[in-house]
Amino acid sequence: ECGQNQRALVIEEWDPFQFLGKVSAKLDPVSNPHTATVNVNLMITMCYDRKLIGARYYLKGYEAQYGPLNTTSDRRSPRDMDGHGTHTASTVGGRGVPNASALGGFSRGTAFGGAPMARLAIYKVCWPVPSKGKENGNTCLFEDMLAAIDDAIQDGVHILSVSIGSASPLNYTQDGLALGALQATKNNILVVCSGGNEGPTPSTVVNTAPWILTVAASSIDRAFVAPVKLGNGLKIKGQSATPYKLPQRKMYPLVYAGEVVNADVPKTYIAGQCLPGSLSPQKAKGKLVFCLRGNGTRVGKGMEVKRAGGIGYILGNSPANGAELTVDAHVLPATAVTSDDAIKLLQYINSTKSRKAYIYPGKTVLQVKPAPSMAGFSSRGPNAISPEIIKPDIAAPGLNILAAWTGGNAPTKIENDHRRVKYNLLSGTSMACPHVAAAAALLKAIHPDWSSSAIKSALVTTAGTVNNVGTQITDASGNKADPFQYGSGHFRPEKAADPGLVYDASYTDYLLFLCSHGDLKSNPTFTCPKATPSTQNLNYPSFSFPGLNGKVTVKRTVTNVGGKGSVYFASVEPPLGVTVKVFPPVLYFKHVGETKSFEVTVEGWFNVEKGVYSFGSLTWSDGVHNVRSPIAVSAV
Numbered sequence: 001e002c003g004q005n006q007r008a009l010v011i012e013e014w015d016p017f018q019f020l021g022k023v024s025a026k027l028d029p030v031s032n033p034h035t036a037t038v039n040v041n042l043m044i045t046m047c048y049d050r051k052l053i054g055a056r057y058y059l060k061g062y063e064a065q066y067g068p069l070n071t072t073s074d075r076r077s078p079r080d081m082d083g084h085g086t087h088t089a090s091t092v093g094g095r096g097v098p099n100a101s102a103l104g105g106f107s108r109g110t111a112f113g114g115a116p117m118a119r120l121a122i123y124k125v126c127w128p129v130p131s132k133g134k135e136n137g138n139t140c141l142f143e144d145m146l147a148a149i150d151d152a153i154q155d156g157v158h159i160l161s162v163s164i165g166s167a168s169p170l171n172y173t174q175d176g177l178a179l180g181a182l183q184a185t186k187n188n189i190l191v192v193c194s195g196g197n198e199g200p201t202p203s204t205v206v207n208t209a210p211w212i213l214t215v216a217a218s219s220i221d222r223a224f225v226a227p228v229k230l231g232n233g234l235k236i237k238g239q240s241a242t243p244y245k246l247p248q249r250k251m252y253p254l255v256y257a258g259e260v261v262n263a264d265v266p267k268t269y270i271a272g273q274c275l276p277g278s279l280s281p282q283k284a285k286g287k288l289v290f291c292l293r294g295n296g297t298r299v300g301k302g303m304e305v306k307r308a309g310g311i312g313y314i315l316g317n318s319p320a321n322g323a324e325l326t327v328d329a330h331v332l333p334a335t336a337v338t339s340d341d342a343i344k345l346l347q348y349i350n351s352t353k354s355r356k357a358y359i360y361p362g363k364t365v366l367q368v369k370p371a372p373s374m375a376g377f378s379s380r381g382p383n384a385i386s387p388e389i390i391k392p393d394i395a396a397p398g399l400n401i402l403a404a405w406t407g408g409n410a411p412t413k414i415e416n417d418h419r420r421v422k423y424n425l426l427s428g429t430s431m432a433c434p435h436v437a438a439a440a441a442l443l444k445a446i447h448p449d450w451s452s453s454a455i456k457s458a459l460v461t462t463a464g465t466v467n468n469v470g471t472q473i474t475d476a477s478g479n480k481a482d483p484f485q486y487g488s489g490h491f492r493p494e495k496a497a498d499p500g501l502v503y504d505a506s507y508t509d510y511l512l513f514l515c516s517h518g519d520l521k522s523n524p525t526f527t528c529p530k531a532t533p534s535t536q537n538l539n540y541p542s543f544s545f546p547g548l549n550g551k552v553t554v555k556r557t558v559t560n561v562g563g564k565g566s567v568y569f570a571s572v573e574p575p576l577g578v579t580v581k582v583f584p585p586v587l588y589f590k591h592v593g594e595t596k597s598f599e600v601t602v603e604g605w606f607n608v609e610k611g612v613y614s615f616g617s618l619t620w621s622d623g624v625h626n627v628r629s630p631i632a633v634s635a636v
Helices: 016-023 060-066 084-093 142-155 176-186 269-273 298-307 339-351 429-446 452-461 507-517
Strands: 006-011 044-049 052-057 097-100 109-111 120-124 126-128 138-140 159-162 190-194 212-218 222-225 228-230 252-256 288-292 312-316 334-337 356-359 363-366 394-397 401-404 423-426 543-548 551-560 566-573 578-583 586-589 595-604 613-621 626-635
Touching: 052 142, 060 142, 084 120, 084 401, 084 423, 084 429, 109 401, 120 142, 142 176, 159 176, 159 429, 176 190, 176 507, 190 429, 190 452, 212 429, 212 452, 228 339, 252 339, 269 288, 288 298, 288 339, 298 312, 312 339, 312 356, 334 339, 394 429, 429 452, 452 626, 543 551, 543 595, 566 578, 578 613, 586 595, 595 626
Parallel strands: 052 120, 159 190, 190 212, 212 394, 252 288, 288 312, 312 334, 543 626
Antiparallel strands: 006 044, 097 109, 126 138, 222 363, 228 356, 252 356, 401 423, 551 595, 566 586, 566 613, 578 595, 613 626
């Protein structure tokens, strides 16, 4: 018998997800609450709630490139054997689970997805890379993604949450995900994508098509404190989510990884990175090993220290990672320190032959300030494909996020890690994406008649740029962040429910935008006009003027979704070195749904370095709503 909120489903094999993809289009658990029977030899009845209403998998593109799937590393089914999909799916729509925590009890509490009443349809398109470990990522083929998006459109989904990205920005007409997302947009499906994890290098943000809502990653007000005490009495801040503690509360011998490598390891910067097979058990046994970030994975470095007999491990950030501390379920006592503290630690190691240290057990600390800050790994603008479109669009939590995990993989994803967990802490723009997708789903429920671009506009124009101490959001090192890191700012779903005005755009508007980017393969029946329209006139909720030379005027149109009889006044914070004029400066709306157009003229008088961007904003306000759009300008 199934519970009150569950339904019975008779399936043909022990893996329920294998069959759900076949029947999801036929069995609606709301309209047809009865048992579905399949004419097969082996029958099993399972009870399920109405959360997961579809699950499919796509292998043809993968197997055409790599050959048959290795079924010892994954299953020929929608079942998640990696963990990434379970984590993102539960983030977007998981129902409340009390007493959830990561391995070791970290972040214990009631876990909710962003839209806990949403229903989920799963489309598995990513698979293990042959001859590589799962900890090194997986691969997702455009052919499989396009097939999945086609099915999602036919299945009638409302929001697509896609935590997938290319290694580098791709031109839209060569980007299968962008073209598939455009077809979803044609069917009024908002596509939310991760912006990539190649930060802090400029122009690394991916999924930059303007019909995609591109998400950057930020921190939250929670830390996993695990300090390090050095033999000279200095106490260094650290963070860790390892469940293991040092055997005794005493000082242990401390070494730099480069000092305890095997004889065949070159004495270069690589020597200090604890890469697989690099450490000597004779030299590392019983010691705390200090490793540097760079090549290899964080969890892989810890595994190497354990292999070599090290009793614990300290991971030091590189300057690129700065003060951002990403935690992992390491396989031994461990902690991570900032790049500045890594330098202090190295200085201590070099200052004495009697180096010792102690790693305190980690603990969860809430209400950390300042927060949020931008994650160093989060890919940044400017947009390499269309610099006149600011990307990313928005930021959301993506650092050390707790969510559900598969039983088919270890929390580290390392093959010889045999631990299994129900929940895991993960970091990436992949984690930020479902936060925003959940907010979009809530907006779709509140405003079912809104277009996908209207929902996107509502989220973008209501985002915030202030942290929990009342100052501008910074990067992990405390430097002021800008729209190339967070887009319009950190998402605020409660504000987005009532944005006041929205910048709407149609499928045809996006096709006109594509006319400036080459052959229109996505719609061969559409003919581009002889005079290519300006990409800067796309009705986008932000403004970018790359290579400004003189004066440029762009047009926008806003739709009133607030109250009738509204009057909005324009206010501008101009970027350094330019003047910004808005005409008309006042917009009068008699009724809801009315549209008004305005022009923004930007003129450079410049006293700034050429090619360097400066930032400002345009805000429309009626005293209740503040409809804010970032402005980016660079001089030619």
